[in-house]
Amino acid sequence: MKAGIVVDKEKIEIIEADEPDMGKYPEGAIKIKTELSAICGSDIPKFSLEQDDYPGRLGTSIHEAIGTIVQSNSDRFVVGDRVLALPREVGGCSEFFVSHDSVTMTLLDFHSQEQMLMSQPLGTVIWAVRKLGSVINKDVVIFGAGPIGQLTAHTVSNLGAKTITVVDVVDFRLERVEQMRATATVNASKEDVIERVEAITEGRMADVAIEMVGHNTETVNTCIDSVKRLGTVLCFGVPDEDIYPIEYRKIIRKNVSVIGTIGTEAQADFPLAMRWIAEGRIDVSPMITHRIPFTDVQRGFEMFIDERDKAIKVVLEY
Numbered sequence: 001m002k003a004g005i006v007v008d009k010e011k012i013e014i015i016e017a018d019e020p021d022m023g024k025y026p027e028g029a030i031k032i033k034t035e036l037s038a039i040c041g042s043d044i045p046k047f048s049l050e051q052d053d054y055p056g057r058l059g060t061s062i063h064e065a066i067g068t069i070v071q072s073n074s075d076r077f078v079v080g081d082r083v084l085a086l087p088r089e090v091g092g093c094s095e096f097f098v099s100h101d102s103v104t105m106t107l108l109d110f111h112s113q114e115q116m117l118m119s120q121p122l123g124t125v126i127w128a129v130r131k132l133g134s135v136i137n138k139d140v141v142i143f144g145a146g147p148i149g150q151l152t153a154h155t156v157s158n159l160g161a162k163t164i165t166v167v168d169v170v171d172f173r174l175e176r177v178e179q180m181r182a183t184a185t186v187n188a189s190k191e192d193v194i195e196r197v198e199a200i201t202e203g204r205m206a207d208v209a210i211e212m213v214g215h216n217t218e219t220v221n222t223c224i225d226s227v228k229r230l231g232t233v234l235c236f237g238v239p240d241e242d243i244y245p246i247e248y249r250k251i252i253r254k255n256v257s258v259i260g261t262i263g264t265e266a267q268a269d270f271p272l273a274m275r276w277i278a279e280g281r282i283d284v285s286p287m288i289t290h291r292i293p294f295t296d297v298q299r300g301f302e303m304f305i306d307e308r309d310k311a312i313k314v315v316l317e318y
Contacts, residue, residue, distance in 0.1 A: 003094035004297045006056035010048055010305075012093075012298045017058055020090050020098045022071045028101045031071035032085055034318045036117050037092040037294065038064040039304050041146050041214070042238045047301050059091025060297070062316075064120040066107060067097075074101040082107045084119055084270060093297055095318060103266045108278045114291060114315050115277050118151070118284040122273035125151045127264040128236055129159065132208055136160035139201045141226050142182075143219050144212030144237060145173035147313045150180045150287040152210060152236075157181035158281055165200050167193055172309045179286040197226045207231055214238040221247045224256055232257045291315045 003017045022031050039062065046061035069081045077083065083106055085099035110116050125148060129135070140161045142149050145168035153164050158181075166182040168174050174185040186196045197206055209223035214237025223233045224247055233256055251258060264270065276282045292300055294316035303311040 001095040002295065003058050003090065004060045004062075004294070005058055006047060006049055006060060007054055010301070012047070012060065012301065014295050014297070017094070019096045022073060022098070025073065025088075025098055027073050029073045029088075029098055030069050030077050030083075030085070030101060030104060031096060031098050032065070032067040032083065033070050033096055034065055034067040034092060034094060034294075035082075036066050036114055036318065037062050037316045038117055038120075039297075039300055039314045039316070040064055040121060041148065041304075044301070044305065045238065045240065047305075057091050058089075059087060059094035059097055062092035062297075063087055064117060065092035065097065066113060066117050067318075070096070074104075076101045077104060077106075084116065084274070086120075086266065093294060093316065105266070105270045105274070108274045110274075110278045112285075114288055115284050116274060117315065118288070118313070119270050119273035119277060121147055122151050122155070122276065122282065122284070123264045123266070123269035124148070124262075125155050126269045126272055128152070128210075128234060128261040129155055130269075131259050131261055132232060132234060134160075135208065137162045138207035139163045139165075139204055140208045140210065141165040141167065141197055141206040141223075142210045142212060143167045143223060144214075145170065145177045145185075146212065147287055148236065149173075149210075149212045150177050150312065151282075151284070152212065153177050153182045154180045154282045154284075156208075158276070163200055165197060165206070170308045173312060176286050176312060180283075193222055194225050204228060205231065208234065210234045210236060212237045215240045217241065217244045220244060221250075224250050224254070227254070227256060230255050230257075232259065235260045236262075287312045288315060289313060291317055294318050 085104040087097040205228035
């Protein structure tokens with residue numbers, strides 16, 4: 001089979017590799033022929049590995065994938081089932097990968113499979129927003145208008161947020177997030193974020209600030225500044241460093257709650273995400289900007305990193 005592998009810093013090659021051998025996997029394993037996958041922001045750190053970490057994982061770190069089952073060791077799925085699944089040993093940038101039935105869901109019959117693929121990142125957003133409790137009539141500010149920020153804006157709108165302010169430095173992404181139910185946008189390179197949040201909320205400040213940038217060590221502190229007393233900061237962005245400088249005194253003085261999130265409860269959140277997309281409760285089409293052959297994955301990563309004024313979600317076709 002063909003599969004991608006990171007062979008040097010920010011360099012992926014497509015190589016010939018053996019298909020996963022189902023004989024080495026336990027009960028519940030399923031082998032999937034990949035149809036579509038997508039690049040996630042959390043894949044970027046693995047694209048820029050330290051020199052002694054090469055070569056990287058076969059199939060790369062890509063984990064948003066859908067396809068058709070070709071072998072099954074599960075009593076829940078049979079050959080021919082079309083599924084959304086999280087890759088295990090071999091990543092999703094490969095013609096075949098193995099998953100487990102605990103993190104595999106049957107795809108709904110929907111006219112756009114690339115939109116169904118967005119159930120994976122949307123599921124992680126649903127998992128994160130669950131931790132906030134009710135957002136009905138609350139002022140929410142989202143830092144980062146990448147794919148996850150786009151989905152979060154639509155999600156908190158569905159759940160009744162009063163205002164949804166999205167902060168980024170790329171006008172293209174801010175324009176797109178308006179199609180994803182943002183009620184206001186702020187370009188942090190041109191405007192004072194805290195002043196704008198204060199104006200948008202009519203002096204209330206945000207009930208909730210969601211950090212979705214990750215690689216900027218100051219963004220979480222701006223989140224703390226943007227929330228009111230007893231506000232909540234949800235940390236979702238993937239960090240570049242293990243330790244970030246946090247304005248701890250402000251957290252204490254403002255009685256701010258800080259929540260971390262990663263992953264999802266697959267069997268609950270992915271099916272719900274599929275239903276939301278299939279029922280039209282959330283329209284993911286504005287964020288899907290590119291669809292390319294998976295053999296062009298190098299170009300896909302470069303677009304995701306270098307063309308933020310054009311690319312939001314890059315889908316790979318097999």
